[in-house]
Amino acid sequence: AQSVTQLDSQVPVFEEAPVELRCNYSSSVSVYLFWYVQYPNQGLQLLLKYLSGSTLVKGINGFEAEFNKSQTSFHLRKPSVHISDTAEYFCAVTKGNTGKLIFGQGTTLQVKP
């Protein structure tokens, strides 16, 4: 069965510093991988997705993620964060070919001035 583990519940970082939010998944089959962002008091918004092809995926707001099949990881990165990036970030994987998403526990990114 698929599962998703986000390795950090909170990541504090100063403005303009780089950041990496870690995500590992377990699956015996091919997967599709997603990162979503949730700003305070809002729903989830799709940041980026990996379906196939290039393992480096670029998303909105300057974020990117790298699919590493051997390490079963899909870490999210941004070279320079802004205060406005403060939010909760969720990694997700599809469950087989059902289209159902399994979510990680979430990582709160706190960007400090």
Add this chain to the structure above:
Amino acid sequence: DVKVTQSSRYLVKRTGEKVFLECVQDMDHENMFWYRQDPGLGLRLIYFSYDVKMKEKGDIPEGYSVSREKKERFSLILESASTNQTSMYLCASSSTGTVNYGYTFGSGTRLTVV
């Protein structure tokens, strides 16, 4: 702009009340989902529906039921609300044709049961 709309942002209900959470999408999506979100637990799937009048249980269906009489509307029902159902509830939809392209989410309903 495509949308998933949840009828209430905030709700306060009393223990034992019957509660209806409504979700409407305007994208002609076949699939609709209800999740609850709790700190440290991420999103957990309550129920989902692949078509009108079709429903399947997710991971935590106890205490909930759903209704999908029309394609665009998916309702979550708390038959007798309890304090442990205080949570953020998120509705989402997706297309069967692009089933692996991710979901579109509503803004959420924060339910407090007192």
